[in-house]
Amino acid sequence: MTKLRAGLIGTGTIAHSAHLPAMQYLGHDIELIAVADIRAEAAQAAVKKYGAETWYSDYRELLNRDDIDFVDICTPEFLHCEQVVAAAEAGKHILCEKPMAATVDEADRMIAAAKANDVMLMIGHSRRFTDRYRNAWQAVAEGRIGNVQIVRENERRPVAMYSALDLATGYWSPDGDRPWISDPEYTEGAALTNAVHEMDLARWFAGADALSVQAESRIAGECVEVADFLTYTITFKNGVIGGAEIVNNLPSGYPYFHMLEVYGDQGSVRADDPDQSPYAVWSQGGMQFPVNFDQLLHIDNAYIREIGWFVRAIQIGAPPPLDPWDARQALALSLAAVESSKTGRTVFLSEMEPSSE
Amino acid sequence: MxxxxxxxxxxxxxxxxxxxxxxxxxxxxxxxxxxxxxxxxxxxxxxxxxxxxxxxxxxxxxxxxxxxxxxxxLPIKDPDVDLKQAIADGRLRLMSRLHGLPTLARLQQDAMNGTVGRRYGVFASHRIPVNFADELDDVVDDLVTYCCSLIDAPLSRVSVTTSDLGTSETAGWFILARFADETIATIEVAAVLPEADEPAGELLIEVTGSDAVLRAAPEQQGVLIRGAEGVSRSNWYAEPSDFLLQRATQLRDLETNTTSLSAMKLMQKRFEAATANQAVEV
Known part of the structure; x- marks a missing residue:
């Protein structure tokens, strides 16, 4: 197979913790040509550690290169639409981090741009690429638990989730004072940071689109200005009920973990991070999980598979392993949950369609 | 004497x-x-x-x-005006059968003594065998009453989704409850487990907060046997009456009846919210 030449836009937390290491692992299929980040030091750190040829502080310069086959966009969601459309118009195939965009309208424009320019677009819902969820889904698809009735997922994140990763760089602060991920001007918080994963999995396991959602959210942690706690109940069109409680900003000693339970009329599937990390240290300060984040079963080698399968699809001219429409629907669900939590209303997904706005 | x-x-x-x-x-x-x-x-x-x-x-x-x-x-179904008033003025107080489980009795004490720091939320799920679906309402009321005792704050908003889960009657209650201190409770009860001889099922309670997370799975109080004939388990729950009587004494000693009042309102509002399919302000 021909090696594909890649450019990566946004060298922040998820790039350094997941995408760049995965690309390095996939070196037989991928050659990292260039990276771009508005923060020169972040881009330079990526070049130094992962061996890119060069770096740019303006992503458009990267897109202007003729020797790049695909771009991996690892920026915040509010930049995705602009950057994906630009990449599509530059003729690059696109892998873009979740959540797909900040609005459903933006997601539709991204899909339209990819189609108009005949490039592949895939959104990186990484959990679809883990052994854990693929095995669970396979059991469901084979009918081993009968008809699905309930999909329950809970996710917990400690305050210091990324502290053990020794990242070269962290979250970008657009206004210079606080990271975008905790700034209400730039994000809706847990609904898009975490819940879009759970929304996508719930929809996948339910095997249907959602009809409506009820949600509650709050700001739980200190010094936080976006909702870091979200709980919701989804009613799917086929009657399946989905639910998740997502709690961030838990004590530092608490592990990062995800729980999935799927109940059918003939059985159930349960997948937990083991109680709750493969490596735990007990000390005076309590229990710590030094390798929790990158060793968890619900992550395993997801990014290697996600990027590897995306590249393989380009190489052989196959459709993307994950249709961007799925990511668009997960985004719509997350935004519906935000609306419900703010208003107290049951929000129907039909309300989230751009034509009804 | x-x-x-x-x-x-x-x-x-x-x-x-x-x-x-x-x-x-x-x-x-x-x-x-x-x-x-x-x-x-x-x-x-x-x-x-x-x-x-x-x-x-x-x-x-x-x-x-x-x-x-x-x-x-224990939880009272459809209390009349007099009983509601008695709960409101503290003459009648409510507890849950779950307070009789030693694990949950301990969890309730820890939740109330500040172990979790600033409390974020309460997650509670109780799955019971399908052949005990006719006990679903009682199971919901017990879980609701227990959860309110972990929070001890006035109830402010309730959202409810119900489902027949492929049967002819309501088999699942999915409740989101917001309290005046901003604690959010997620309460899920479903008759979704295979037929069994006893109704205990699977119960999970979690209280999340800034300083700690409390997690109790009382069904782990059992002996699990994996043998040639499959998997069987026998629970060894302690006699619940001791802990129930302790809880009754605790309740009588409380200056306010916030817990019981919130439990009563949540037990009632869940039906209103389910019918409306919208959040109900309390």
Whole structure:
């Protein structure tokens, strides 16, 4: 197979913790040509550690290169639409981090741009690429638990989730004072940071689109200005009920973990991070999980598979392993949950369609 | 030795009988009166603990209150105006059968003594076998009452989704409840497990907060046997009456009845919210 030449836009937390290491692992299929980040030091750190040829502080310069086959966009969601459309118009195939965009309208424009320019677009819902969820889904698809009735997922994140990763760089602060991920001007918080994963999995396991959602959210942690706690109940069109409680900003000693339970009329599937990390240290300060984040079963080698399968699809001219429409629907669900939590209303997904706005 | 009972236990079932037996054993000098029938008069002014079956609880509670005796009861279905008023002014207090599980009794104490720091939320799920679906309402009310005791704050908003889960009747309740102190409770009860001989099912309670997370799975109190004939388990829950009577004493000592009031409102509002399919402000 021909090696594909890649450019990566946004060298922040998820790039350094997941995408760049995965690309390095996939070196037989991928050659990292260039990276771009508005923060020169972040881009330079990526070049130094992962061996890119060069770096740019303006992503458009990267897109202007003729020797790049695909771009991996690892920026915040509010930049995705602009950057994906630009990449599509530059003729690059696109892998873009979740959540797909900040609005459903933006997601539709991204899909339209990819189609108009005949490039592949895939959104990186990484959990679809883990052994854990693929095995669970396979059991469901084979009918081993009968008809699905309930999909329950809970996710917990400690305050210091990324502290053990020794990242070269962290979250970008657009206004210079606080990271975008905790700034209400730039994000809706847990609904898009975490819940879009759970929304996508719930929809996948339910095997249907959602009809409506009820949600509650709050700001739980200190010094936080976006909702870091979200709980919701989804009613799917086929009657399946989905639910998740997502709690961030838990004590530092608490592990990062995800729980999935799927109940059918003939059985159930349960997948937990083991109680709750493969490596735990007990000390005076309590229990710590030094390798929790990158060793968890619900992550395993997801990014290697996600990027590897995306590249393989380009190489052989196959459709993307994950249709961007799925990511668009997960985004719509997350935004519906935000609306419900703010208003107290049951929000129907039909309300989230751009034509009804 | 006193001639008057120190405690009256109302009800004519295994739970009330065991509670009376244990109470007598624990405090031999304090007689306990087992009030088996509403038709019988209340024999003393001793506090009443109603452990009767659900259909009889309102009657026992009302009779006690009519005699001027405060009562603690397991959840009461459809309380009338008088009973609601008694809960509002603290003469009638509510507890859950789940307070009888030692794990959950301990969790409730820890939740109330500040272990979790700033409390974020409560997650509670109880899955029961499909052949016990007719007990679903009672299971919901017990879980609701227990969850409110972990929060002890006024209820402010309730959203509810119900589902028949492929059957002909409601088999699942999915409740989101917001409290005045911003705690959010997620309460899920579903008759979704395979048929079984006992209704206990799978129960998980979590309380999240800034300083700690409390997690209890009482079904882990059992002996699990994986053998040639498959998997079987026998639970070894401790006798619940001791912990229930302790909880009743705790409730009587509380200055306010916020917990019981929120539980009563949540038990009622869940139906209104389910019918409306919209959040109901309290």
């Amino acid at each position: 006193s001639n008057q009972p120190a405690l009256t236990i109302a009800g004519d079932n295994d739970l009330s009988t065991n509670a009376a037996r244990h109470a007598i054993a624990a405090v031999p000098d304090d007689p306990v009166y087992l009030w088996r029938s509403i038709a019988d008069p209340v024999v003393s002014k001793a506090p009443v603990v109603v452990l009767a079956d659900v259909a009889e609880r309102a009657g026992f509670a009302q009779a006690a209150l009519d005699a001027g005796i405060p009562a603690v009861s």
